[in-house]
Amino acid sequence: MKFKETILKGCFEIEPQxxxxxxxxxxxxxxxxxxxENTGIDIQFVQDNExxxxxxxxxxxxxxxxxxxxxKLVRVLSGKILDIAVDVRKDSPTYGQSIAVELSDENKKQLFIPTGFLHGFSVLSDEAVVYYKCDAFYNKASEDGVNPLDMDLQIDWQIPSSDMLLSEKDRHAKSFRELTPVSL
Structure with missing residues (x-):
């Protein structure tokens, strides 16, 4: 396995052998x-989602x-996505910055996204099956988010706006400016 830390500290792109x-x-x-050994992160995953x-x-x-x-440790079982991580850690030198990594069943890459990051993805293929491991259990009362089309973030989802499909929850999510930074 090859581990490459991205410009966002603690966020790793992983390529298998x-x-x-x-x-x-x-x-x-x-x-x-x-x-x-390769990330310096001591983690125990407790939940898998697809x-x-x-x-x-x-x-x-x-x-x-x-x-x-x-x-989260994210990978694609079939298809292709653009996986996005946005740093929202309070006092982080890369606060508000994002990365985009193409994950697919062909390239077999994974993206590790630490706590303190917003996460999202867009589907670039006809369909995609996304699988990810989490180190904490989901809790509805603890969820937060930002509208993926927020102009302050300027994320290129690589999907024409006329073809984008968003849930009502995501469409009506708060703006980036309204988000309280995450204290770790």
């Missing part, structure tokens, strides 16, 4: 010791607060 032959392929998608979405869907930007704040 693929073993392929005429039968197909094999790769290790997660290994606790390798993860800890979503299926069609082209044009934009999900996010979401986070959980307090004791239910979640770090």
């Amino acid at each position: 693929l073993f392929a032959d005429e039968r197909g392929y094999f790769y290790e998608s997660y290994h606790l010791k390798k993860f800890q 979503s299926k979405s069609k082209y044009g869907v934009v999900r996010g930007l979401h986070l959980q607060r307090g004791e239910f704040a979640q770090a």
Whole structure:
């Protein structure tokens, strides 16, 4: 596995080592010791989630607060997405900055998003199945978020606005300026 820290401290792009032959392929998608050794992050994942979405869907930007704040390890089982992480950690030198990483069933890349980040993605293929591990359990009362189309963030979701599909919750989410930064 190759671990590459992004411009956002604590956020890692992970590329597996693929073993392929005429039968197909094999790769290790997660290994606790390798993860800890390469990131310096001591983590225990407690919940796995999966979503299926069609082209044009934009999900996010979401986070959980307090004791239910979640770090996530995101990968794509089928299709292709643009995965987005936005740093909202109070006093972070990269506060308000975002990264975009293309994750697909072809490139097998993963994105680790630590606590203190908004997360979202757009579906670039006809459909995509996204799978992610979380280090805290979901708690509805702890959820927060920002409208993914917020002009202050200037995120290019790589989907024409006429093709975007957002939930009502995301469409009516608060602006970035209204978001209280996350204290860690």
